[in-house]
Amino acid sequence: MQTELSKKLGVEHAIFGFTPFPAVAAAISRAGGFGVLGAVRYTAPDDLKRDLDWIEAHVDGRPYGLDVVMPAKKVEGVTEADVEAMIPEGHRQFVKDTLAKYGVPELAEGEAAGWRITGWMEQVARTQLDVAFDYPIKLLANALGSPPADVVERAHDQGVLVAALAGSARHARKHQQAGIDIIVAQGYEAGGHTGDIASMVLTPEVVEAVAPLPVLAAGGIGSGPQVAAALTLGAQGVWLGSIWLTTTEADLHSPALTEKLLAAGSGDTVRSRALTGKPARQLRTEWTDAWDDPNGPGTLPMPLQGLLVAEAVSRIQKYEVEPLLGTPVGQIVGRMNSERSVQAVFDDLTRGFEQSVDRINRIAGRSGQ
Amino acid sequence: MQTELSKKLGVEHAIFGFTPFPAVAAAISRAGGFGVLGAVRYTAPDDLKRDLDWIEAHVDGRPYGLDVVMPAKKVEGVTEADVEAMIPEGHRQFVKDTLAKYGVPELAEGEAAGWRITGWMEQVARTQLDVAFDYPIKLLANALGSPPADVVERAHDQGVLVAALAGSARHARKHQQAGIDIIVAQGYEAGGHTGDIASMVLTPEVVEAVAPLPVLAAGGIGSGPQVAAALTLGAQGVWLGSIWLTTTEADLHSPALTEKLLAAGSGDTVRSRALTGKPARQLRTEWTDAWDDPNGPGTLPMPLQGLLVAEAVSRIQKYEVEPLLGTPVGQIVGRMNSERSVQAVFDDLTRGFEQSVDRINRIAGRSGQ
Numbered sequence: 217m218q219t220e221l222s223k224k225l226g227v228e229h230a231i232f233g234f235t236p237f238p239a240v241a242a243a244i245s246r247a248g249g250f251g252v253l254g255a256v257r258y259t260a261p262d263d264l265k266r267d268l269d270w271i272e273a274h275v276d277g278r279p280y281g282l283d284v285v286m287p288a289k290k291v292e293g294v295t296e297a298d299v300e301a302m303i304p305e306g307h308r309q310f311v312k313d314t315l316a317k318y319g320v321p322e323l324a325e326g327e328a329a330g331w332r333i334t335g336w337m338e339q340v341a342r343t344q345l346d347v348a349f350d351y352p353i354k355l356l357a358n359a360l361g362s363p364p365a366d367v368v369e370r371a372h373d374q375g376v377l378v379a380a381l382a383g384s385a386r387h388a389r390k391h392q393q394a395g396i397d398i399i400v401a402q403g404y405e406a407g408g409h410t411g412d413i414a415s416m417v418l419t420p421e422v423v424e425a426v427a428p429l430p431v432l433a434a435g436g437i438g439s440g441p442q443v444a445a446a447l448t449l450g451a452q453g454v455w456l457g458s459i460w461l462t463t464t465e466a467d468l469h470s471p472a473l474t475e476k477l478l479a480a481g482s483g484d485t486v487r488s489r490a491l492t493g494k495p496a497r498q499l500r501t502e503w504t505d506a507w508d509d510p511n512g513p514g515t516l517p518m519p520l521q522g523l524l525v526a527e528a529v530s531r532i533q534k535y536e537v538e539p540l541l542g543t544p545v546g547q548i549v550g551r552m553n554s555e556r557s558v559q560a561v562f563d564d565l566t567r568g569f570e571q572s573v574d575r576i577n578r579i580a581g582r583s584g585q
Numbered sequence: 586m587q588t589e590l591s592k593k594l595g596v597e598h599a600i601f602g603f604t605p606f607p608a609v610a611a612a613i614s615r616a617g618g619f620g621v622l623g624a625v626r627y628t629a630p631d632d633l634k635r636d637l638d639w640i641e642a643h644v645d646g647r648p649y650g651l652d653v654v655m656p657a658k659k660v661e662g663v664t665e666a667d668v669e670a671m672i673p674e675g676h677r678q679f680v681k682d683t684l685a686k687y688g689v690p691e692l693a694e695g696e697a698a699g700w701r702i703t704g705w706m707e708q709v710a711r712t713q714l715d716v717a718f719d720y721p722i723k724l725l726a727n728a729l730g731s732p733p734a735d736v737v738e739r740a741h742d743q744g745v746l747v748a749a750l751a752g753s754a755r756h757a758r759k760h761q762q763a764g765i766d767i768i769v770a771q772g773y774e775a776g777g778h779t780g781d782i783a784s785m786v787l788t789p790e791v792v793e794a795v796a797p798l799p800v801l802a803a804g805g806i807g808s809g810p811q812v813a814a815a816l817t818l819g820a821q822g823v824w825l826g827s828i829w830l831t832t833t834e835a836d837l838h839s840p841a842l843t844e845k846l847l848a849a850g851s852g853d854t855v856r857s858r859a860l861t862g863k864p865a866r867q868l869r870t871e872w873t874d875a876w877d878d879p880n881g882p883g884t885l886p887m888p889l890q891g892l893l894v895a896e897a898v899s900r901i902q903k904y905e906v907e908p909l910l911g912t913p914v915g916q917i918v919g920r921m922n923s924e925r926s927v928q929a930v931f932d933d934l935t936r937g938f939e940q941s942v943d944r945i946n947r948i949a950g951r952s953g954q
Contacts, residue, residue, distance in 0.1 A: 219948055230948070384852060404773065405783040413851050414774040414783035416805030416814065417916040421851055436785030445785065445814035447948050448941045482782050482790055483753060510879065547786040572817045573949045579588055579599070579816050580942045 217443070217569055219452040221398065221430040225250055225354055225377070226279055229566060230453035231443065232432055233558075234283055234357070238267040238274075239465040243558035245278035248566075250453075252281040252357055255344045264347045272351065281355030281379075282348045286341040286363045296523070303516065303524050310513045311528050314506050320537050323530060338364070349374055355398070357381070359409070362394035369395075379432070383411025383418070385425035392426045399426055400455050403435025407458045407546035409496045410435065410487065415446065423450035438548035440568015444576070458546040463558045472536040473543060474555070482550030491529070491544070493521030499542035499549070503532065586812070586938055588821040590767065590799040594619055594723055594746070595648055598935060599822035600812065601801055602927075603652055603726070607636040607643075608834040612927035614647035617935075619822075621650040621726055624713045633713055637720045650724030650748075651717045655710040655732045665892070672885065672893050679882045680897050683875050689906050692899060707733070718743055724767070726750070728778070731763035738764075748801070752780025752787070754794035761795045768795055769824050772804025776827045776915035778865045779804065779856065784815065792819035807917035809937015813945070827915040832927045841905040842912060843924070851919030860898070860913070862890030868911035868918070872901065 222230035228248035235241050241251030253271065258264035271280060345367065348356070356363070356371045357379040363371075371378045372395075379398035382388040388399045401422040402408075403415030413421070415435040423431045433446035434455035446454045460466055462477050476499060486500040490507035493516055498504065507515050515521045532540045556564075577583075591599035597617035604610050610620030622640065627633035640649060714736065717725070725732070725740045726748040732740075740747045741764075748767035751757040757768045770791040771777075772784030782790070784804040792800045802815035803824035815823045829835055831846050845868060855869040859876035862885055867873065876884050884890045901909045925933075 217948055218950060385850075403783065403785065405786050411852075413916055414772065414785065414805055416772065416784045416811060417774050417851050417919065420808060420810050421919060436783055439789060441789050441818050442785060444945060445817045448814045448817050448945050449810050450944075481754075482786050483780075547782055550786065550790060570949065573945055573951065575819075576813060576817050576942055576945060577951075579586055580939065581587060582942065582946075 217447075217566065219430070219447070221432075221452040222250075229562075230447065231562070231565060232281075232453055232455045233460055234455060234457040235460045235466070237460070237466050238271050239467070240460045240463060240558055241280055242271045242274040243463075243465050244460070244562070245275050245280045247559050247562035248278075249562060250279060250281065250355070251275070252283050252355065254283045255341075255348070256283075256285045256359075258344055259340055261343050261347045264344055268348065268351045279352075279354040281357060281376075282344070282353050283357040283359060284341040284344055284363070285359050286338055286367065287360050299519060300523060303520050304513075307513050307516060307524055310506075311524060314503070314540075315528055315531065318502075318537050318540055320528070320531050320540070321535050323527065323534065342367075345370070349376075355379060357398075357400065361387075362391050362396055365394070381409075381434070382422060383409075384413060385418075385421045388422045388426050388431075392429055396429075398430050398432060400432045400434050401451070402455075403433070404487070405497070405547040406435030407485075407497050407548075408544040409492070409494055411495075416449070419446060419449040419451055435546060436548055438551045440565050440570070441572040442548075443565055443569045444572035448576070458548050459552060459561060460558065461543070461545060462552045462555055463561060464555050465558050468543070470533060470536050470541070472538055473533070473541055476538075476541060477543070477545060477549055477552055478554065480545075480549045480552075482547045485545060485547055485549060489515035489521060491522070491525065493518035496544055497546055498544045501540050501542040503540040503542060586816075586935065588799070588816070590801075590821040591619075598931075599816065600931070600934060601650075601822055601824045602829055603824060603826040604829045604835070606829070606835050607640050608836070609829045609832055609927055610649055611640045611643040612832075612834050613829070613931070614644050614649045616928050616931035617647075618931060619648060619650065619724070620644070621652050621724065623652045624710075624717070625652075625654045625728075627713055628709055630712050630716045633716045637717065641720065648721075648723040650726060651713070651722050652726040652728060653710040653713055653732070654728045655707055655736065656729050668888060669892060672889050673882075676882050676885060676893055679875075680893060683872070683909075684897055684900065687871075687906050687909055689897070689900050689909070690904050692896065692903065711736075714739070718745075724748060726767075726769065730756075731760050731765055734763070750778075750803070751791060752778075753782060754787075754790045757791045757795050757800075761798055765798075767799050767801060769801045769803050770820070771824075772802070773856070774866070774916040775804030776854075776866050776917075777913040778861070778863055780864075785818070788815060788818040788820055804915060805917055807915075807920045809934050809939070810941040811917075812934055812938045813941035817945070827917050828921060828930060829927065830912070830914060831921045831924055832930060833924050834927050837912070839902060839905050839910070841907055842902070842910050845907075845910060846912070846914060846918055846921055847923065849914075849918045849921075851916045854914060854916055854918060858884035858890060860891070860894065862887035865913055866915055867913045870909050870911040872909040872911060 217229040219230045231249035233244035236254040241253040244251035377397040380391040381400045419433045430452035432453045432455040433451035438459040488504045490504045586598040588599045600618035602613035605623040610622040613620035746766040749760040749765045750769045788802045799821035801822045801824040802820035807828040857873040859873045
């Protein structure tokens with residue numbers, strides 16, 4: 217499964233796997249794909265260094281990349297405390313009441329709330345980049361708009377390709393103007409932040425909008441036929457995130473969450489502002505229902521919502537409070553029905569791809585194939 | 586472009602075209618596809634008879650079908666007047682106020698409001714079927730659940746295949762149990778009534794759920810690569826509706842609406858309950874915005890909403906009140922940028938399909954193809 221882009225990056229298959237887990241990223245690259253480590257949770261540079269060392273030791277020399285969350289716009293002269301002060305008391309009370317209703321325990325004294333997206337992540341992302349550029353990464357992806365011009369330049373100076381996510385042709389063209397090398401077209405069905413346009417429509421639209429720039433299709437892809445369909449639509453590769461969450465190499469730190477993912481159908485996700493204030497697809501839970509309830513207080517805009525719920529989400533995850541327990545995941549969750557190794561997922565993708573090519577050749581009357 | 590189903594129906598290409606316009610339906614069949622005439626607007630049997638006669642005279646002996654709107658559940662012992670009485674006065678006032686705000690003129694004295702979906706359409710659909718079964722139709726499709734058992738039986742007795750639309754694997758399995766022959770998997774991106782699951786995920790899920798029943802993919806398809814992608818996902822054909830709305834053979838009776846469709850991008854539709862009370866994708870207009878506004882009265886459930894807005898929609902269409910003027914259409918509207926003949930659209934689909942097969946063969950390293 218070879219495209220111009222996969223050849224350029226030196227991978228066997230044009231399958232890109234985004235994951236927060238170093239073991240998954242390394243396994244994807246070892247299997248012949250391109251593993252991309254999500255760096256957003258690494259607030260301490262040493263933790264990132266440790267995990268990149270681990271990948272280096274386990275990737276068998278195969279190429280891999282890094283995904284950061286770097287806001288396109290800087291927020292100047294405003295502190296996190298200023299923004300905390302903008303959160304209405306009624307919303308804070310709603311969080312307290314909802315957690316109390318479900319008996320969610322408090323974090324331990326001094327225990328920090330987990331990951332949150334804020335407008336202040338550029339500094340954190342820059343420390344991540346200072347670490348990452350010491351490693352032979354081949355791709356730098358950004359999940360929030362185009363990265364700043366100096367970051368794109370630094371990447372290019374080091375021979376690193378830069379990718380950025382887009383949910384519309386307009387966004388994709390903005391990335392192109394910012395010197396981005398690869399557009400990840402993120403369809404409606406994808407997990408995490410996503411727009412309203414489904415992959416079947418978005419992929420070819422973005423391909424045409426930014427040609428000859430290569431496009432990766434993201435959203436709704438977790439089987440060989442879906443890989444083949446995305447490449448048929450003009451993508452030079454596929455970008456898969458959700459499908460790895462239930463691999464044996466993944467470590468969600470929550471058996472209950474893994475169970476929920478394995479049991480969920482394609483209709484069990486929702487595109488909700490509950491997590492960050494921007495629409496992000498995730499498991500539908502009583503937590504997202506509470507935020508999406510027209511009789512509730514509703515969500516706040518980014519970055520307020522993320523600040524508001526950060527501690528609550530950490531508590532729900534730590535104590536595995538089942539009705540509230542969720543995670544960003546795409547509609548492909550309906551296909552994640554057993555824990556498999558990354559290699560097994562990969563074999564399924566490549567075998568299914570070949571069978572789909574057989575199928576379309578039969579339909580096209582090219583029987584010799 | 587041949588599948589088992591296209592062979593069974595005797596068509597050259599596995600492309601099914603749904604349209605309310607006889608001239609479009611006939612042109613699709615003449616071009617080598619399978620034209621399906623939407624019958625919902627034919628409240629007078631003679632009108633349907635006239636248009637089927639016209640198709641017979643213009644289809645060059647090619648096969649074609651009919652699409653009806655036949656509710657799965659009958660509403661017994663309730664009259665339309667009973668239901669009219671259930672509409673809150675505040676909602677009626679909201680319709681009046683909104684029309685007044687935009688200066689929408691009244692219909693002429695005695696002029697009837699146009700089409701509306703109600704729970705009472707079974708009788709109308711049955712009179713349509715009484716007419717249609719006198720013609721050599723090869724397919725009967727139903728847009729609202731499985732048709733009643735006796736209708737399925739009557740179709741089968743006459744050698745007519747029965748198709749039904751489904752937005753989830755669960756719905757598709759219900760159709761299968763009802764003896765339906767073909768499932769139309771209607772993705773989120775489709776025009777008209779549609780569920781929440783996008784085609785990339787829905788198509789293979791439905792294919793697997795009802796195998797070996799043939800599945801047609803609907804939603805987001807309007808170009809050759811999209812046809813190829815849908816067939817790659819396991820569909821035995823594609824079902825296209827929106828793309829024909831701006832063909833030269835279509836007759837929307839509204840140049841302003843045609844202009845709006847040609848100008849609209851893929852992000853200019855919305856899945857709204859404004860038209861019927863169930864989520865249906867349509868052009869986003871100030872009319873849908875008014876109904877979807879959290880500060881407005883909100884929509885009523887089907888069939889109340891359809892009854893409530895029927896006259897208003899007719900007035901908006903008749904007088905082409907631009908900010909309110911809309912129509913059901915899918916996200917593929919972003920690709921409908923010029924008026925073309927049905928044959929030109931068809932040539933684009935089949936040529937693009939062949940190019941996409943070439944492309945996927947190159948990616949798969951089957952260079953001899």
